[in-house]
Amino acid sequence: MFVKKRAIVLNAVYHFFVSIFGLFMLYPIIWMFFASFKNNHEIFSLTASLIPKTFRFENYVNGWNGFGTLTFGHFIENSLIVSIISTIGAVASSALVAYGLARIKFKGKKFWFAVMLITMMLPYQVLMVPQFVLFHRLGWVNTYLPIIVPQFLGQPFFIFLMIQFIQGIPAELDQSAKIDGCNRFSIFFRIILPLMRPAIITSTIFSFCWRWDDFFAALLYLNQPRLYTVPLALRMFSDPAGSSDWGAMMAMGTISLLPLIMVFIFFQKYLVEGIATTGLKG
Amino acid sequence: MNTAQSKKERKLGKITDNDNVVGYIFILPFVIGFLAFTLYPIISSFYFSFTRYDLLSSPRFIGLENYKEMFIEDPKFWHSFGITCLYVVVSVPLRLIFALLVAMILSKTTKLTGLYRAVYYIPSLLGGSVAVSVLWKRIFSDTGAVNAILRLFGIYSDTNWIGNPDTALLTLILLAVWQFGSSMLIFLAGLKQIPRTYYEAADVDGAKPVQKFFKITLPMLSPVIFFNLVMQTITGFMTFTQTFIISNGSGAPLDSLLLYALYLYQQAFGYYRMGYGSAMAWFMLVIIGALTALAFKTSSSWVYYESKEE
Numbered sequence: 001m002f003v004k005k006r007a008i009v010l011n012a013v014y015h016f017f018v019s020i021f022g023l024f025m026l027y028p029i030i031w032m033f034f035a036s037f038k039n040n041h042e043i044f045s046l047t048a049s050l051i052p053k054t055f056r057f058e059n060y061v062n063g064w065n066g067f068g069t070l071t072f073g074h075f076i077e078n079s080l081i082v083s084i085i086s087t088i089g090a091v092a093s094s095a096l097v098a099y100g101l102a103r104i105k106f107k108g109k110k111f112w113f114a115v116m117l118i119t120m121m122l123p124y125q126v127l128m129v130p131q132f133v134l135f136h137r138l139g140w141v142n143t144y145l146p147i148i149v150p151q152f153l154g155q156p157f158f159i160f161l162m163i164q165f166i167q168g169i170p171a172e173l174d175q176s177a178k179i180d181g182c183n184r185f186s187i188f189f190r191i192i193l194p195l196m197r198p199a200i201i202t203s204t205i206f207s208f209c210w211r212w213d214d215f216f217a218a219l220l221y222l223n224q225p226r227l228y229t230v231p232l233a234l235r236m237f238s239d240p241a242g243s244s245d246w247g248a249m250m251a252m253g254t255i256s257l258l259p260l261i262m263v264f265i266f267f268q269k270y271l272v273e274g275i276a277t278t279g280l281k282g
Numbered sequence: 283m284n285t286a287q288s289k290k291e292r293k294l295g296k297i298t299d300n301d302n303v304v305g306y307i308f309i310l311p312f313v314i315g316f317l318a319f320t321l322y323p324i325i326s327s328f329y330f331s332f333t334r335y336d337l338l339s340s341p342r343f344i345g346l347e348n349y350k351e352m353f354i355e356d357p358k359f360w361h362s363f364g365i366t367c368l369y370v371v372v373s374v375p376l377r378l379i380f381a382l383l384v385a386m387i388l389s390k391t392t393k394l395t396g397l398y399r400a401v402y403y404i405p406s407l408l409g410g411s412v413a414v415s416v417l418w419k420r421i422f423s424d425t426g427a428v429n430a431i432l433r434l435f436g437i438y439s440d441t442n443w444i445g446n447p448d449t450a451l452l453t454l455i456l457l458a459v460w461q462f463g464s465s466m467l468i469f470l471a472g473l474k475q476i477p478r479t480y481y482e483a484a485d486v487d488g489a490k491p492v493q494k495f496f497k498i499t500l501p502m503l504s505p506v507i508f509f510n511l512v513m514q515t516i517t518g519f520m521t522f523t524q525t526f527i528i529s530n531g532s533g534a535p536l537d538s539l540l541l542y543a544l545y546l547y548q549q550a551f552g553y554y555r556m557g558y559g560s561a562m563a564w565f566m567l568v569i570i571g572a573l574t575a576l577a578f579k580t581s582s583s584w585v586y587y588e589s590k591e592e
Contacts, residue, residue: 002468011392014350014387014390014392014393015394016447017389017400018387018394018398021507022398022401022402025401025402025404025405025460026404026405027416027427028405028417028421028460029404029405029408029414029417031417031421031427032413032417035420040546043420044425045425050352051291060321072557074287081541086382090320092325093311093312096308096311097308097309097312099308100304100306100308100309101308101309104301104304104308105301106301106302106303106304106305106306106307107302107305109305113310114307116312117587119316119320121512121513121516121570121574122320122567123519123520123566123567123570125321125519125542125543125546125563125566126324126327126521126563126564126565126566126567127319127323127324127327128326128546128547128550128563129327129330129550129556129559129560129563130322130323130324130326130330130560131319131323132324132550132551132556133326133330133335133337133556134323135492136337149322150319151309151314151319152315152316153312153314153316154309154311154312154315156292159312159419160540183299184304184308185304186403188308190345192535193319194394199428200348201344203386207512209407212414213410215411215412215526215527216523218520219526220551230412231412232412234392234412234416235416235527238416238530246420249416250417250420252413253412253413253414253417254413255418256411256412257408257411257413257414257471260407260408260411261404261408263405264400264404264522268400271403271407272399272403272467274470275342275464275471276468278313
């Protein structure tokens with residue numbers, strides 16, 4: 001009896017601390033959400049009160065109206081175009097490469113596998129200057145090409161994740177398909193690709209989230225406001241000289257996080273599995 | 283006609299049966315990408331590092347000038363390298379410790395475990411976005427939520443955490459540690475793979491929880507911890523968006539947020555010194571390469587891999 005009571009108390013203490021700490025973790029995000037309904041005065045002076053006195057939607061209206069003729073919807077459209085095309089390219093090309101490295105024995109396979117791993121470790125900063133020079137010479141600056149094209153050439157993280165997955169598919173499937181007269185291409189498209197669905201979904205989610213969030217490539221290659229993606233556009237609300245519209249920034253910031261949160265809610269299982277199997281960050 | 287077609291088919295059949303050819307067809311995207319967007323840039327970067335190059339005129343060879351300037355004449359270079367090391371050395375272990383601690387707490391399965399995992403993971407998912415960096419700037423300012431909360435607890439504070447050179451880097455470290463969620467998920471998966479029998483055997487022997495942690499949990503997780511340590515050190519060196527947004531691209535206050543990647547960006551794209559930027563990039567490549575090699579070399583002495591032969 002006593003033992004049982006003690007277990008209940010311990011359990012309550014456990015949940016109390018885990019949820020308090022969880023709330024603490026989420027506090028900045030919650031604060032941002034509520035701040036998007038506050039006016040600048042409330043954001044600055046009444047910081048201790050989390051919930052706004054009245055919910056105002058001006059920030060959303062002001063933020064959405066954007067700058068000049070460019071509404072925030074325009075930036076969202078840009079971001080969606082870049083993220084969706086990049087993601088299709090990254091996932092499709094990575095699936096091909098992963099199958100090649102996981103299942104086919106060819107000369108130099110070990111070498112290319114090693115190259116893939118090293119590329120995964122390579123810091124982007126090393127490539128950024130020469131890549132910029134290259135794209136500058138190609139006349140690709142101020143287009144989406146420098147962001148999109150490399151995605152169509154296989155992404156090491158996704159290749160790695162998909163190789164892991166393909167290795168879990170029994171090789172007997174390939175062999176029996178071969179006996180039935182399938183060549184490598186039909187084996188890949190008819191048998192392996194449909195079975196790879198979970199790995200494809202996981203990569204799609206990660207790719208979309210990373211491209212949606214990508215600030216650095218956009219900063220390097222997009223210098224005209226009409227081309228801006230959401231991360232660049234958000235920066236326009238903050239004016240180093242002084243009059244930042246914090247309310248509008250919080251409102252549009254909240255909107256910019258929505259796709260990520262939606263993805264998380266609908267695909268949580270795939271995200272968690274993807275992280276757990278490869279040690280992906282994200 | 284028919285024979286010609288079947289001949290053609292046979293020829294096609296031969297190519298699609300040759301794994302040496304087919305293999306390369308499958309990995310072709312990666313091969314092209316590697317040659318065009320990785321190997322070629324790396325080599326040209328090495329060349330640029332010995333030149334003065336502003337994009338407008340063609341690169342001019344100046345020998346070791348860039349490296350000389352970097353190592354001897356530019357105090358900002360060592361400053362940015364130093365604070366980046368500090369940032370990585372503090373934030374990466376802290377993040378991993380938090381991740382492991384919370385993973386162990388959450389490995390106890392209850393009805394709410396799924397929800398808790400989600401809550402702790404969300405910051406990692408959102409943390410890299412511009413919105414969160416902007417938010418960080420707001421809540422750590424003198425009129426921000428952090429000071430307001432401190433006051434609720436009776437600690438009076440009107441520090442501008444971001445504006446004060448002594449505390450600015452700290453806010454950035456907190457931002458990194460806050461995102462421990464993805465490592466936590468990795469550790470949770472790793473914890474699940476440790477055989478229950480190990481702990482049962484330890485219980486029979488009367489081991490204390492602390493002993494079980496150091497003798498079973500930690501050694502069994504060490505490959506995962508090790509991999510995360512290496513990867514996060516690399517990504518730590520690359521931290522850019524957060525410093526750029528929080529300091530408006532300047533590294534202010536007093537260069538306390540001038541992390542290596544930001545300084546490299548300033549040199550290359552602020553002053554259009556592509557040569558100097560390339561030299562900085564190569565230094566970074568050497569450091570990261572050395573760290574990775576060192577980590578792998580020494581891993582056998584402190585990483586426990588379960589032997590596969592048994």
